[in-house]
Amino acid sequence: MVDAHKLDCEAAESDCRFVVQSEDEGEAVELAKSHMRDVHERELSDDELREEYLQVV
Structure with missing residues (x-):
């Protein structure tokens, strides 16, 4: 089974229901x-996203 990489924005921003999931990290x-830049006006680095928000499912 291939791992998928997932961001559930509700975990970061309680009023947002955006979810992205892909097998390609x-x-x-x-x-x-x-999404974080355009919707929440937050600039995050790749590493910040991986460490704080991206889950492997």
């Missing part, structure tokens, strides 16, 4: 970065 990170 790079894709999940880029989509999560774009």
Whole structure:
């Protein structure tokens, strides 16, 4: 079974229901970065996303 990389934005921002999940970690990170920047006006590095928000499911 292949691992998937997931960002559940509700864990970071309680009023947001955005979820991204991908088997490609790079894709999940880029989509999560774009969402955090465009919707929440937060600039996060790849490492910050991986350490604080991205889950392996």
